[in-house]
Amino acid sequence: MLKIAGVAAGAAGTGTALAAAPASAAGGAFAHPGMLHTRADLARMAAKVKAGAQPYTAGFAKLTANAHAQSTWKANPQATVYRGSGSPENYRTLYNDIHAAYQNALRWHISGDTAHADTARDILNAWSAKLTKLEGSADRFLASGLYGYQFANAAELIRGYDGFELARFQQMMLDVFHPLSEDFLANHNGAYITNYWANWDLTNIASVLAIGILCDDRAKVNRAVDYFKHGEGMGSVKNAIPVVYDDGLAEWVEAGRDQGHALLGVGLMGTICEMAWNQGIDLYGYDDSRFLKGAQYVAKWSMGSEVPFTPYTRKKGAPGIWSGAETASAAAAVDPAMARPIWAMVASHYTKRRGLDAQYLTRIAARFAPEGGGGDYGPNSGGYDQLGFGTLAFTRPRATTAEATASPTPSTTASGASPAGDASAAPSSSSSPLGGRSGDLAATGSSDLPAWTAATGVAALAGGLLLLRRRGQARRDAGE
Secondary structure (H helix, E strand, C coil), X not given: CCCXXXXXXXXXXXXXXXXXXXXXXXXXXXXXXXXXXEHHHHHHHXXXXXXXXXXXXXXXXXXXXXXXXXXXXCCCCCCEEEECCCCCCCHHHHHHHHHHHHHHHHHHHHHCCHHHXXXXXXXXXXXXXXXXXXXXCCXXXXXXXXXXXXXXXXXXXXXXXXXXXXXXXHHHHHHHHHHHHHHHHHHHHHCCCCCCCXXXXXXXXXXXXXXXXXXXXXXXXXXXXXXXXXXXXXXXXXXXXXXECCCCCEECCCCCCXXXXXXXXXXXXXXXXXXXXCCCCCCCCHHHHHHHHHHHHHHHXXXXXXXXXXXXXXXXXXXXXXXXXXXXXXXXXXXCCCCCCCHHHHHHHHHHHCCCCCHXXXXXXXXXXXXXXXXXXXXXXXXXXXXXXXXXXHCCCCCCHHHHHCCCCCCCCCECCCCCCCCCCCCECCCCXXXXXXXXXXXXXXXXXXXXXXXXXCCCCCCCCCXXXXXXXXXXXXXX
């Protein structure tokens, strides 16, 4: 059965808009490492931590205190991973191992301790030698998206490291993760295009983009970029952020649903934008920095302030199975203490790289600093939806005026099988090494059939029906 979404949509952002030329996929060679972290980023982290500079040392302390970042971590690979249904439902094993690989790889780049690189390598090698399938309910598409982009980022940090089976890992990503991610973006599990909330699309855009970078596959990168800009599902930028207000805020489509999923969406869109940026593609600035306006809206709303909201109605269900509709009429209630490690990356881009005013992003990033990672935000899968450690990884000095107005360019620095912070390492031609469902932020919501049918026929509030556009054509109402 389709797993159908729960409530409504909306979210947040304010600040000075950035006028940027529409981005397009950069040509030429890929930069490695070139997903969430570049070689320059990793060198900055290592140098700042070595110098005892704040807030880097506080961020690094969060990393070293995390149980997943220990070199004693042992992988527990599975041949088939199930999420949502199937036996056993063992996806927690996968995401815990992914976060251990990522955290150990990051810790190696900063400390130079090869025991952590060995652990990251061994975890990734163990999984690529065994994993063959992702199964389950519709949640298998969440697994392909979330764990696809995270796995690729962990591997990118140790590509070129001695003993890492990169080609085998790439093949696993192409055989196991990419087909599901692409199928979801193309077909949406056979459902109406507005059935699945924005975070479903965003997870799989992130996965396709990360796999394209990992595998030096320009077509996959272009596919992810095009969907971000023009996709028909709820995760494309103009559907995820459908209304721009005069005050510089832009409504996030899942703000009418609940706070947790809106935070997830900001984290995922930021992840997509950062990975694209590091390959020379500016999605942060696309459509007059629409993401900035949406992120500012979510930040202001999440801190307990009122935000504008345009009601909308979305269609749910699947052709030939069942049909329903539901209306979101107001932004959902929030808990100002709800924390997710998503803010430092977005705030740093707009305020430091681009020199823009983003008061709500600045305030919320400071409130939740230093950011941790998987294992620091509860035991359920929602606490593992972002790789985290943004205070450590994304704090950067303010760019000069020339830098702030420049187009992104992928780093082409030669990289070797040594931590990025090791200035003495000789470069080489190889790529650089350098729970309970209630806590699951990627879940669609209620799968209760009476709740589905009760929503059938709900009308939009008078004057409040928001017609989302599908590449300039009138589209069905939205809300994945």
